[in-house]
Amino acid sequence: MITSKQRAYLRSLGNKLDSIFQLGKNGIENTFLKQIDEALEVRELIKITVLNNSDIDPKEASRIICERLGADGVQCIGSKVVLYRESTKKPKIELP
Incomplete structure (x- = not known):
């Protein structure tokens, strides 16, 4: 906990980042979580962008x-989400 x-x-620090993932109509699947885990x-x-066609x-x-x-x-502003996890x-x- 931070x-x-x-x-x-x-x-x-997150303000300067570009989104590297987009969450769309497929939702949060295991492959999506694995990619986020590796990126973290x-x-x-x-930073993740949640698209308008997402159900979440x-x-x-x-x-x-x-x-x-x-x-x-x-942070969660508009459609952007910023996540942190120490390596x-x-x-x-x-x-x-």
Whole structure:
């Protein structure tokens, strides 16, 4: 669990990121979760766009992904979701 100060720091880093995943009509499948899991291990901080044709709203998508992958939801604004999980092999981001 991250503190509010750490969340604010991660939000500032997340503003500069481009979305690397799009969640659409297929929803959250195992292959989608596996790709997110691998990206979190490498990057630690990722941004996902939830498309309009998705049956899941961005907050619900963030909650489901965080539960299944042990990540922290940093931010959810509009259709964008920012997730963080510390890398087990090579941590890159130093939290305050």
